[in-house]
Amino acid sequence: MSSERRYTPTHEWIQSSGDHSLMRVGITDFAQKEITDVVFVELPKIGKKIPQGAEAAIIESVKAAFSIYAPMGGEVVAVNSAIESNPALVNSDPYGSGWIFELRADDPAQWNSLLDEKGYQALLVSGAGGGH
Amino acid sequence: MALPLVPYHTRRLARMTDFHGYLLPLSFSSILEEAKAVREAAGLFDISHMGHFLVKGPGARQAINHLVTSDLEAVPLGKSLYGLLPNDSGGTVDDLILASSGEGEVHIILNAGNREGDFAWIRSHLPPSLALLDLSIDQIALALQGPASPRIVSLLSQGFETMVRREVRFSTDSAERLWISRTGYTGEDGWEFFGPAEAILPIYKSLSEKGPDLGLVQAGLGARDLLRLEMAYPLYGQELTPEKTAFDAGLDFAVNLRKAPFLGREQMLEKREDPERDRLTGFVLAERGIPRTHCPVIDPATGRQVGEVTSGGHSPRVGGGFGLAYIDPSFFNDFMKGKEAGIEIHGKIHRARFHSRPFVAGGLTRK
Numbered sequence: 001m002s003s004e005r006r007y008t009p010t011h012e013w014i015q016s017s018g019d020h021s022l023m024r025v026g027i028t029d030f031a032q033k034e035i036t037d038v039v040f041v042e043l044p045k046i047g048k049k050i051p052q053g054a055e056a057a058i059i060e061s062v063k064a065a066f067s068i069y070a071p072m073g074g075e076v077v078a079v080n081s082a083i084e085s086n087p088a089l090v091n092s093d094p095y096g097s098g099w100i101f102e103l104r105a106d107d108p109a110q111w112n113s114l115l116d117e118k119g120y121q122a123l124l125v126s127g128a129g130g131g132h
Numbered sequence: 133m134a135l136p137l138v139p140y141h142t143r144r145l146a147r148m149t150d151f152h153g154y155l156l157p158l159s160f161s162s163i164l165e166e167a168k169a170v171r172e173a174a175g176l177f178d179i180s181h182m183g184h185f186l187v188k189g190p191g192a193r194q195a196i197n198h199l200v201t202s203d204l205e206a207v208p209l210g211k212s213l214y215g216l217l218p219n220d221s222g223g224t225v226d227d228l229i230l231a232s233s234g235e236g237e238v239h240i241i242l243n244a245g246n247r248e249g250d251f252a253w254i255r256s257h258l259p260p261s262l263a264l265l266d267l268s269i270d271q272i273a274l275a276l277q278g279p280a281s282p283r284i285v286s287l288l289s290q291g292f293e294t295m296v297r298r299e300v301r302f303s304t305d306s307a308e309r310l311w312i313s314r315t316g317y318t319g320e321d322g323w324e325f326f327g328p329a330e331a332i333l334p335i336y337k338s339l340s341e342k343g344p345d346l347g348l349v350q351a352g353l354g355a356r357d358l359l360r361l362e363m364a365y366p367l368y369g370q371e372l373t374p375e376k377t378a379f380d381a382g383l384d385f386a387v388n389l390r391k392a393p394f395l396g397r398e399q400m401l402e403k404r405e406d407p408e409r410d411r412l413t414g415f416v417l418a419e420r421g422i423p424r425t426h427c428p429v430i431d432p433a434t435g436r437q438v439g440e441v442t443s444g445g446h447s448p449r450v451g452g453g454f455g456l457a458y459i460d461p462s463f464f465n466d467f468m469k470g471k472e473a474g475i476e477i478h479g480k481i482h483r484a485r486f487h488s489r490p491f492v493a494g495g496l497t498r499k
Binding site for chain 2: 022033034036037039045058060062063064065
């Protein structure tokens, strides 16, 4: 695990946020375009334990509601309160200030089940992504 | 089905969506930005999916007037009106815009999803002496909407800006296929253009090219739905269905009971007397959330379901989540008087209050 970003077929990204088991999660640029104007985000509670692949947050856009699934299992240790007051950050800066939550990953091996940049781009090209 | 403007939208990187089998732009930039532009300047919508029928022959006006709730014969030639097409149990086949271009010529604009059903319904209720033509095949239809529309339409140098509200111009040279009207479904001033692709494409190009200098943006279905919901205009399939009458949907203004009897009139009146019928009502959420179609409406005192959301959304102009719902008469009166309802969204109850319709003042009501 480095500063590399990995992805899920449901268009979340996950990246180490400094120390090696602290992971930051957000949605991809493709996802924010699909979702359209984000109106608010229902953030998980700090301290909540979420298994890999379980629903962690809900993004409400003008168009519809979208579930955000945890790319890796772990305990939620931080949420991005900036997107509560300015949800448009998820659209304008999905990989930066539009991040959603941070978790303490409990099984580093799950990292290997995620898509790397090349794999995710291939998924977008094939149109096989799901979830959103 | 591929509509003629799809390649133009693709070039503009529009996000496309399926709507009743038609691929249409959902948005070009941001739904909220596009809706704002229509309220403050202008937007251009591709509405080529909508139906355009022509009824031709002696007595066409009278024959169509017998099928619709509003009084077409009381309206002068070249002026449009809104009406509903009731079925024989008083429910609704579709809602439409009508105008006569002559005693024996009625144009009808109707919803995409109902085009085939409408055609069959109208055909089966017209005498064989009248011709019914579907002009929508290979058509382009546009809606130019917003307070800047008069200045933008004048760029076409056709004198359209001198038209009055609801006026329709029909073509003389392009053989009965053009409809150009000062109408729309956003609550703002504007024009709608229907016609063969070769006749409307130059208008689309001209407006798209020169309009942006006057604030025109390309706008998609997302903005169109939000704008119509802010005005509480009904959408067929949501507020209007084969079971619901114009009265249920609060469209009493579109029903003329003094005109010559029309098909479905008695059944509509009978349904109106039913004390059990649900009423369409506007509501706003008192807390954060976005109601969507089919969300249950709950009486917080009993936990009992007392209604269902037909259309919902989020609007910065309204100030949050809002929508329309059919509500049980037992709860309706208390709700109107200020009692809170619960709207169930993702399994959680959100507090909602009655709101009068429309939710915002459009340009047409601001004046």
